[in-house]
Amino acid sequence: MSTLHDLQRPLGSTGLRVSPLGLGTVKLGRDQGVKYPNGFTIPDDAQALALLQQARELGINLIDTAPAYGISEQRLGPLLRGQRDDWVIVSKTGEEFEQGQSHFDFSAAHTRLSVERSLKRLETDRIDLLLVHSDGNDLTVLRETGVYETLAELKREGKVLAYGISGKTVEGGLLALEQGDCAMVTYNLSEQSEKPVLDYAASHAKGILIKKALASGHACLAEGVDPVRASFELIFAHPGVSSAIVGTITPAHLAANVATVAAVLQDIR
Ligand SMILES: NC(=O)c1ccc[n+]([C@@H]2O[C@H](COP(=O)([O-])OP(=O)(O)OC[C@H]3O[C@@H](n4cnc5c(N)ncnc54)[C@H](OP(=O)(O)O)[C@@H]3O)[C@@H](O)[C@H]2O)c1
DSSP: OOOOGGGOEEOTTSSOEEOSEEEEOHHHHOOSSOOOSSOOOOOOHHHHHHHHHHHHHTTOOEEEOOTTSTTHHHHHHHHTTTOGGGOEEEEEESEEEETTEEEEOOOHHHHHHHHHHHHHHTTOSOEEEEEEEOOSOHHHHHHHSSHHHHHHHHHHTTSEEEEEEEOSOHHHHHHHHHHSSEEEEEOBTTBOTTHHHHHHHHHHTOEEEEESTTGGGGGGGOOSSOHHHHHHHHHHTSTTOOEEEEOOOOHHHHHHHHHHHHHHHHHHO
């Protein structure tokens, strides 16, 4: 069985070491307002626990959540009880999802409240990486709202160990990396416009997490090639990439993705 235990890599200069594949948890907490090709049922606790255990056994130590992922954070607290030190936990601030609608608040007061709430929900005293969950206006959010200054304060207080942005623009990604630790970037077979952010990270020892590595599952519908392999070949060919966060709730997909990432990294070596 292929695992990722020996393939952990540094997350930029944060001092954190992460598996090259992380587990995205939108589908553990939210089934409204999502853009997956197929409908799905949110896994129950037994299924979620089994998925987390499978991920750990396969060498995954990175998990991505957010207040905007429905009840994802609330569920992960109890589900990860007793294994806090085995995981690098990523959460976010700025987007709230209530009654089927997103709204955004990047103010200093909300940022502090949101992070304190995430600490409680996740039953922990620190969040390894805290990302601004951008609404797309990355530069305005970073420059004019107080969110980044507040995350820097929370880092000094030890409540977050590193911070950055999950953004949508090159300019925002670059500014976020100049002043912070990590960017979460969309980079897949059909969307590579944020590549300059990866280039900057590679030359400045910053962290990069890839979101929508499989284009939210749409890449998997392609015929003729192995789209999962082709996606990971593209992603890991870039030296700036720390890890790809893939949001799966299907155990067979999790195992196949791990095997494919292990094979691709083996070929690159
Ligand atoms: N910060 C942000 O703004 C933001 C935005 C989007 C996503 N994210 C993060 O990034 C994570 C991943 O993004 P995402 O969930 O949108 O997209 P993704 O990881 O590209 O795709 C997930 C979809 O692909 C399917 N899939 C996974 N492996 C597969 C395989 N081997 N074969 C066939 N289908 C497969 C999954 O279905 P199954 O469940 O059936 O495997 C799921 O529907 C999220 O969970 C979240 O943590 C962050």
